[in-house]
Amino acid sequence: MHSNLKKYLHVSLVLVCSFLLMNGVSAQSGRLTPEKLWELGRVSLDDVSPDGSQVVYGITRYNLPANKGNRDLYLINSDGGNVKKITAFEGSESQARWRPDGKRIGFLSAESGSRQLWEMNPDGSDKKQVSDIEGGITGFLYSPSGDKILFTKNVKLDKTVNELYPDLPKANARIIDDLMYRHWDSWHDYEYSHVFFMEYNNGSVSGEPKDIMAGEPYDSPLNPFGGIEEIAWSPDGFTIAYTCKKLTGKEYAQSTNSEIYLYDLQADKTTNLTEGMNGYDKEPVFSRDGKYLAWNSMEKAGFESDRNRIFVMNMTSFEKTEITAGLDQDANHPQWSRDGKSIYFITGVQATYQIASIEIESRKLTQLTTGQHNYGSFAIAKNGIVASRMTMSEPSELFFIDFKKGEQKQITKTNEPILNSISMGKVEKRMIKTTDEKEMLTWVIYPPDFDSTKSYPTLLYCQGGPQSAVSQFFSYRWNFQLMAANGYIVVAPNRRGLPSFGRRWNDQISEDWGGQAMKDYFSAIDEVAKEDFVDNDRLGAVGASFGGYSVYWLAGNHEKRFKAFISHCGLFNMESWYGTTEELFFANHDIGGPYWELKPNATYKLHSPHLYVRNWDTPILVIHNEKDFRVPLGEGMQAFQAARLQDIPARFLYYPEEGHWVLQPQNGVLWHRVFFDWLERYLSKDEGAKDDTEGSGGNK
Numbered sequence: 279m280h281s282n283l284k285k286y287l288h289v290s291l292v293l294v295c296s297f298l299l300m301n302g303v304s305a306q307s308g309r310l311t312p313e314k315l316w317e318l319g320r321v322s323l324d325d326v327s328p329d330g331s332q333v334v335y336g337i338t339r340y341n342l343p344a345n346k347g348n349r350d351l352y353l354i355n356s357d358g359g360n361v362k363k364i365t366a367f368e369g370s371e372s373q374a375r376w377r378p379d380g381k382r383i384g385f386l387s388a389e390s391g392s393r394q395l396w397e398m399n400p401d402g403s404d405k406k407q408v409s410d411i412e413g414g415i416t417g418f419l420y421s422p423s424g425d426k427i428l429f430t431k432n433v434k435l436d437k438t439v440n441e442l443y444p445d446l447p448k449a450n451a452r453i454i455d456d457l458m459y460r461h462w463d464s465w466h467d468y469e470y471s472h473v474f475f476m477e478y479n480n481g482s483v484s485g486e487p488k489d490i491m492a493g494e495p496y497d498s499p500l501n502p503f504g505g506i507e508e509i510a511w512s513p514d515g516f517t518i519a520y521t522c523k524k525l526t527g528k529e530y531a532q533s534t535n536s537e538i539y540l541y542d543l544q545a546d547k548t549t550n551l552t553e554g555m556n557g558y559d560k561e562p563v564f565s566r567d568g569k570y571l572a573w574n575s576m577e578k579a580g581f582e583s584d585r586n587r588i589f590v591m592n593m594t595s596f597e598k599t600e601i602t603a604g605l606d607q608d609a610n611h612p613q614w615s616r617d618g619k620s621i622y623f624i625t626g627v628q629a630t631y632q633i634a635s636i637e638i639e640s641r642k643l644t645q646l647t648t649g650q651h652n653y654g655s656f657a658i659a660k661n662g663i664v665a666s667r668m669t670m671s672e673p674s675e676l677f678f679i680d681f682k683k684g685e686q687k688q689i690t691k692t693n694e695p696i697l698n699s700i701s702m703g704k705v706e707k708r709m710i711k712t713t714d715e716k717e718m719l720t721w722v723i724y725p726p727d728f729d730s731t732k733s734y735p736t737l738l739y740c741q742g743g744p745q746s747a748v749s750q751f752f753s754y755r756w757n758f759q760l761m762a763a764n765g766y767i768v769v770a771p772n773r774r775g776l777p778s779f780g781r782r783w784n785d786q787i788s789e790d791w792g793g794q795a796m797k798d799y800f801s802a803i804d805e806v807a808k809e810d811f812v813d814n815d816r817l818g819a820v821g822a823s824f825g826g827y828s829v830y831w832l833a834g835n836h837e838k839r840f841k842a843f844i845s846h847c848g849l850f851n852m853e854s855w856y857g858t859t860e861e862l863f864f865a866n867h868d869i870g871g872p873y874w875e876l877k878p879n880a881t882y883k884l885h886s887p888h889l890y891v892r893n894w895d896t897p898i899l900v901i902h903n904e905k906d907f908r909v910p911l912g913e914g915m916q917a918f919q920a921a922r923l924q925d926i927p928a929r930f931l932y933y934p935e936e937g938h939w940v941l942q943p944q945n946g947v948l949w950h951r952v953f954f955d956w957l958e959r960y961l962s963k964d965e966g967a968k969d970d971t972e973g974s975g976g977n978k
Contacts, residue, residue: 308701309726310763312950315754316340316943319692321674323655323666324351324374325383330616330660331356332400334364334374334383335676337692345944351385353400356659357678358689364402371396373417373506378424382481384408386418395429397481409483416471417499417506420478421515427483428475428509428518435495436468456527461860462502463905463937471497473509473520475543490518490541490548498522500536500560507611510562510571512593517542519551519562519571531862535579538562538571551591552598557584561611565618569593570638572612572621575600580863583745585781588612588621590638601636605643606780609634616658622646624653626778629719629749633665633679646679647686650707652750653677664689668752670723671702671759701726703762710771710805713797719779720802721748723758723768733813735961737761738803738840739770740821740828744787744795744868747776755940755949756822764954766818766961769806773798789870791824792831792885799828803839815841816961820953822846822901823909823938827887830917833898834890842960844953846901847938850913850920852886858910891920897927899956901949903936929956 320338327333333356340347349370353362365371367389374385382397389396390407392414398405409415411431418429439451452459459466472494474487491498498520499508508521523536538551538559552559557576564571571591576584586608591598601621602609610624620635627645631652634645646663647653654674656665663679667686676690706722725734739758741748748770758768772779774795775787787795799819807814817840821829826848833843849855853873856865866872869881876882898921902914914930921928931952933945940949 308699310700310702310757310760312760312947313342314696314700315757315760315950316342316946317696318673320347321666321676321690321692323657323664323676324372324385325376326356326657326659326664327376327400328378328380330658333657333659333664333676333689334376334400335690336372336374338370340943342943342947345942347943351383351402353402354676354689356662356664356689357680358687361690362401364398364400365405375418375420376400378420378422384418384420386415388414395427395483406481408478408481411487417509419506419509419511421475421511422513423515425478426475426515427478428473428511429487430471430473430499430506430509432467432469433472433489434469435493436466438468457531457862458527458860460907462907464502464907470495471499471501473498473518473541475518488543490520491522494524495526496522496524504560508560508562510564512564513566513568516544519564519573521560521562531860532866533579534558534576534582534863536560538573551596555589555598557581558586559589563612563614564593565614566616567618570618572601572614574610574612578867580867582861582864582867583743583777583784585784586610588623588636590621601638601641608777609636611655613656613658622656622658622663624656626747626749629721629747629772629776629778631749631778633663646684649686650705650750669750670705670721670752672697673752701763702759703728705758708806710802712774712794712801714794716783718771718773718798718801720769720771720806721758722806723762723770725762725765725767728767728811730811733811734765734767735816735818735957736767736769736803736806736812737957738799738817738819738832739768740799740819740825740832741770741773741776742821742823742825744775744791744824745777745784747778748772749778755946760950764957766957767806767812769802771798771802773802788868789881790885791827791869791881792887796828796831796835799832800839816963818842818844818957818961820844821848823848826909829898830887831885831890833896834887834893836896838895840896842957843896843898844901844956845898845914845917847903847906847909848900848913848917849887849909850917851888852882854916855909855913858912860907888916888920891924894921894924894926897956897960899929899931899952901931901933901952903933903938903940905935905937908938927960 322336324334333354336349338347338349351365351371351374353364369388371385371387384397387396395409395418396407415429415431472489472491474489476483476487477485510519518541535556536558540549540551556579559575562573575587575589578584587600588602588609589600607625612621612623620637622635625634632647633653636643651667651669654666656663662681666674667677668674678687678689703724703726708720709717710720712718761768777784819832819840826845829843829845830848830850873882900914900918918930
């Protein structure tokens with residue numbers, strides 16, 4: 279029955295999506311639409327040339343009818359100009375990086391059938407396949423001297439049911455003895471990501487690859503989001519530093535304790551450099567002279583959103599020092615200056631992300647960038663830094679930050695033609711007083727043609743995380759400008775628990791999910807709702823993950839403020855969620871541990887949204903995804919069922935192939951169409967818009 283239902287829903291979703299694409303409303307002239315979002319090229323930085331003068335980067339473009347994307351590589355001068363497309367294979371090219379001599383660019387491509395290392399001249403000519411590793415590779419790095427490469431690939435170590443019982447080749451089952459049998463959006467595949475190295479010479483590899491983690495049931499980089507930035511060559515090429523969490527099962531599920539390991543190629547020996555440091559330790563990077571190693575470190579073994587610090591180790595004495603001690607903000611993704619005297623990093627400042635530096639000797643901290651934007655990945659170039667930058671109104675492009683002038687110059691303009699044809703709404707920064715007399719930064723985004731003499735439906739945006747700032751991000755799903763383009767004012771508060779406002783503000787959410795953070799939401803929407811241009815009869819609340827939890831909680835406690843709710847992959851019943859989620863270190867820290875060890879004021883007794891479902895009285899759209907193992911599908915199903923059993927208008931949008939996010943193009947467009955249709959039905963001035971959903975039971 280369950281299998282047939284899934285097949286029916288999947289086929290129905292495909293048919294509905296095809297119908298919508300063929301019969302969709304044409305894009306409004308000058309307004310952002312879901313289709314326009316998928317037309318935008320997604321720019322991402324790969325590498326800067328050894329002399330710092332050129333940048334290789336990628337642009338991913340999506341084909342909506344084909345429901346897929348493709349990434350090509352481009353070259354540009356680090357200070358702008360001379361843009362050139364240098365790859366155009368049928369599939370995507372990724373992880374481009376210069377060879378140490380600057381004569382060739384290596385990159386990953388599956389052009390030959392599996393993902394392998396290729397090389398080309400910097401102008402894109404003379405493309406040649408370098409590696410031919412069975413099963414393909416997932417990342418690579420040249421050694422600084424250019425005589426070796428390291429690469430990562432998946433190694434099968436565990437046996438399937440069919441291998442354990444070869445006389446049952448058609449048995450379809452799993453035998454599970456411990457935790458972490460699935461993670462984020464994937465069941466464990468019996469494989470582990472390992473680090474290898476092999477000899478390399480001018481475009482050719484030779485000899486047998488050496489697995490530096492042979493036989494170990496662990497992953498490097500960390501699963502599921504770690505990349506090649508978690509591995510580093512020493513400048514002399516004799517050692518490899520890598521990030522790994524050498525725990526399994528229950529211990530892995532309950533701890534964030536990853537370590538930095540140092541592998542000696544000649545001695546075939548591995549040393550744990552961060553033994554005794556209990557939280558996340560990752561992203562090692564050597565100074566150019568090899569005297570020091572820097573990395574990101576968190577202190578607590580179960581807190582994934584702890585303050586991210588930068589430690590530096592003297593590679594002679596092995597003495598470790600935190601160089602960001604006393605800094606009440608995160609220091610992310612360290613990179614050494616070319617002279618080795620400073621480290622650059624990303625830091626959150628008042629709901630923006632900026633580039634800063636700290637001097638190794640004096641510990642002098644300098645914030646290099648300011649402004650209403652987010653900086654992301656960056657690389658040290660000639661006389662400056664090349665970095666990706668976005669705002670709520672502009673997707674990522676590359677910028678050059680000049681060391682001498684301090685200027686921030688945009689060097690790629692990939693989406694300029696599309697953006698020039700679209701009117702964006704005003705993004706306003708407001709400081710709102712909370713119930714405990716704190717100042718809360720809240721973004722208010724207005725429709726492009728905003729008229730203060732009119733009244734507008736208004737959305738309270740509830741952020742996920744829960745420790746994830748409402749910063750200047752440009753989202754391809756939770757896009758504030760798209761909401762504004764559909765005629766909504768958006769109120770996006772940086773409520774309690776969000777980073778970039780100091781540790782006290784960030785940490786206050788833990789074990790208080792339904793407390794001050796919820797009061798902060800009410801403070802934000804109530805204050806903005808005092809404006810004459812806000813229609814208090816047309817307020818809605820929307821959010822995903824912890825934001826989805828927030829929507830469920832607000833639905834039972836809002837005292838008739840809101841007329842519509844939308845919850846995506848939200849937590850509904852804290853007991854059932856704890857019993858099915860995978861990363862238990864998060865649950866143990868944030869909600870105080872398992873439900874069978876109840877504390878007097880535990881989340882389970884006070885803050886679980888299902889406790890207040892008897893108070894629900896407002897239409898709700900529930901969106902949930904089959905492959906979301908962080909917040910499993912049952913949470914959304916329970917919420918939808920609770921609404922319908924109380925005859926509350928509700929709709930359930932179910933994605934059988936998506937995880938915690940919606941990543942496929944047509945699924946993304948469908949998401950927005952259902953999202954805005956729901957808001958139109960219940961926040962429209964036209965009361966007749968609601969008629970066809972009353973009592974539908976979600977079966978239409």
